[in-house]
Amino acid sequence: MAHAGALPYAYAHLGLRAPVFCTVPVARLAQLMLYDQFLARRAAEDFELHTLGGTIWRISKDTEDIVYAVGFNHREERILGRTVLETAVVRPAVLVADAGTAAVAAVKRKQRDAALVDGISSALGEGGSVLLPVDTGGRVLELLAHLEHVWGAMGWAHPVLVATGESYSMVECAKGMLEWLNPDTARQFDASRTSPFNFKYIRLCHSVEEVEETPGPKDVRFPVVSVSMSARVPLEGEELREYEEQQRQQQQLAMDAARGGQGDAEAEAEQGGGEDAEGGRRRGRGGRGAVDEYGEVVDAEGLAAVVEQMRGPIRPTASGLEAAGVDMAALAEAEDALALMERPSRVRVEHVTVQVNCAIRFVDYEGLADGRSVRTMLAHVQPLKLILVHGTAEGTAAMQQQALAGICSECVAHGRGRASTSRQTLPPSR
Numbered sequence: 001m002a003h004a005g006a007l008p009y010a011y012a013h014l015g016l017r018a019p020v021f022c023t024v025p026v027a028r029l030a031q032l033m034l035y036d037q038f039l040a041r042r043a044a045e046d047f048e049l050h051t052l053g054g055t056i057w058r059i060s061k062d063t064e065d066i067v068y069a070v071g072f073n074h075r076e077e078r079i080l081g082r083t084v085l086e087t088a089v090v091r092p093a094v095l096v097a098d099a100g101t102a103a104v105a106a107v108k109r110k111q112r113d114a115a116l117v118d119g120i121s122s123a124l125g126e127g128g129s130v131l132l133p134v135d136t137g138g139r140v141l142e143l144l145a146h147l148e149h150v151w152g153a154m155g156w157a158h159p160v161l162v163a164t165g166e167s168y169s170m171v172e173c174a175k176g177m178l179e180w181l182n183p184d185t186a187r188q189f190d191a192s193r194t195s196p197f198n199f200k201y202i203r204l205c206h207s208v209e210e211v212e213e214t215p216g217p218k219d220v221r222f223p224v225v226s227v228s229m230s231a232r233v234p235l236e237g238e239e240l241r242e243y244e245e246q247q248r249q250q251q252q253l254a255m256d257a258a259r260g261g262q263g264d265a266e267a268e269a270e271q272g273g274g275e276d277a278e279g280g281r282r283r284g285r286g287g288r289g290a291v292d293e294y295g296e297v298v299d300a301e302g303l304a305a306v307v308e309q310m311r312g313p314i315r316p317t318a319s320g321l322e323a324a325g326v327d328m329a330a331l332a333e334a335e336d337a338l339a340l341m342e343r344p345s346r347v348r349v350e351h352v353t354v355q356v357n358c359a360i361r362f363v364d365y366e367g368l369a370d371g372r373s374v375r376t377m378l379a380h381v382q383p384l385k386l387i388l389v390h391g392t393a394e395g396t397a398a399m400q401q402q403a404l405a406g407i408c409s410e411c412v413a414h415g416r417g418r419a420s421t422s423r424q425t426l427p428p429s430r
Contacts, residue, residue: 008034021057025180028173033136056085058092058380065089067383070390072100074369074377075109078145081182083369086380095383097374099391099413102399106370111164112363117150119361122218124158128358130219136164141174142201143365147219151201160202160219163211167204171197235344243344375399378407386411 007030010016022030056070072083089095123130134140140162147160162377164170174197178189185196205211211220235243369377378386386408396413403411 019417023180028177029138029170032166032170032173033138036136036164056083056088058089064093066096067092067102067381068094068096072098072369074365074373076184077109077142077367078181078185079142080367086377089381091382091384093383094385094387095378095381095408096387096389097378098368099374099388099396099399101368101374102391102395104364104370104373106366106372107364112365113146115361116146116363116365119359119363121154122360124156124217124219127217128215128322131358132220136166136170139365140170142195143368144199145196148199148201156201158217159214161205161211161214162202163205163220165206167206171199171204232345232357233348235346239346239348240344244351261427310383371395371399375402375407378403383408384410388413
């Protein structure tokens with residue numbers, strides 16, 4: 001979401017029309033993640049709308065290079081290989097780098113994995129369940145690959161559930177992009193022809209109900225969504241009348257715009273006469289149907305008759321559904337939900353106090369280079385100008401000071417609503 005979350009909003013509301021470049025995994029997985037976030041949030045609130053890994057972009061103009069390198073990792077992982085920034089780029093004119101982890105200390109992968117396994121083991125051993133909030137199509141793949149290995153080695157019987165509407169699509173999408181994996185994993189696939197995403201111990205779920213139906217302790221991965229208590233309810237009374245009036249006004253504006261664009265031919269049709277280019281009679285005002293939100297004329301009566309005719313012969317009866325073994329309660333609940341989606345509705349938010357009895361542990365699986373490693377890589381690259389983004393005020397200021405001490409002669413630090421530029425004359429390199 002940190003890299004692609006605002007893209008739909010920028011296109012819809014900010015007038016963005018520039019081409020967008022990204023790698024194939026980011027394009028596919030970001031699309032799934034955005035769609036899953038939309039479904040989760042649309043059900044809970046009215047709104048308008050770090051994926052798999054970092055990508056280094058180099059823009060060359062004559063003899064100068066502009067390099068964009070954020071969200072990268074200097075370590076190799078199970079799914080992805082390490083970055084090659086320090087060997088791929090030498091003294092670019094401008095380097096845009098990430099200061100978001102400036103204050104983060106390095107932790108060995110074995111220590112990180114051991115902390116995660118210890119937390120899961122202690123919770124499951126006490127009869128509890130484990131909930132891990134994760135993204136939909138990015139770092140969760142690294143996490144699932146690790147848990148698949150752990151469950152196979154430990155022989156645990158507790159299920160691992162991935163609860164997201166796009167879980168199946170996410171895994172299938174990852175199976176088709178094995179060429180982006182780190183070299184060791186790719187070689188293992190070439191030798192065994194077994195995808196690392198053919199999970200044996202992990203079950204993909206599409207709803208909270210599927211998770212609740214699974215008995216006993218469990219390890220669950222949910223996408224990160226709002227935890228406020230909210231529900232979508234139909235509009236009633238004055239709210240419904242205001243909504244209908246707004247819809248009527250919008251339809252009237254669309255009708256007026258359509259009439260104005262048709263010129264004299266429309267004026268002639270409004271008076272009830274005239275022929276079109278093919279010699280057919282045009283209907284006047286009295287024969288026109290309703291106008292939908294796109295300005296198209298809809299023959300509501302004719303459409304209703306056709307729909308009713310199609311439904312009539314094949315519409316099942318309640319007794320027939322029961323005889324076929326259909327769960328009538330579940331069917332009624334689904335029909336009510338569908339009816340609510342079709343009716344004008346709003347989100348009702350309730351503020352409640354919830355008693356949560358759980359232990360909280362933090363394990364960093366973001367997969368980003370720590371502050372010291374970032375500074376080391378910047379020292380190898382030696383840019384002429386450095387631009388720092390995504391960092392806190394304290395972390396960015398510290399990295400800016402260190403960069404001017406021996407990495408570059410100009411450093412621009414960007415933050416939310418602020419930008420500062422510092423320059424320093426460096427002695428000539430030997």
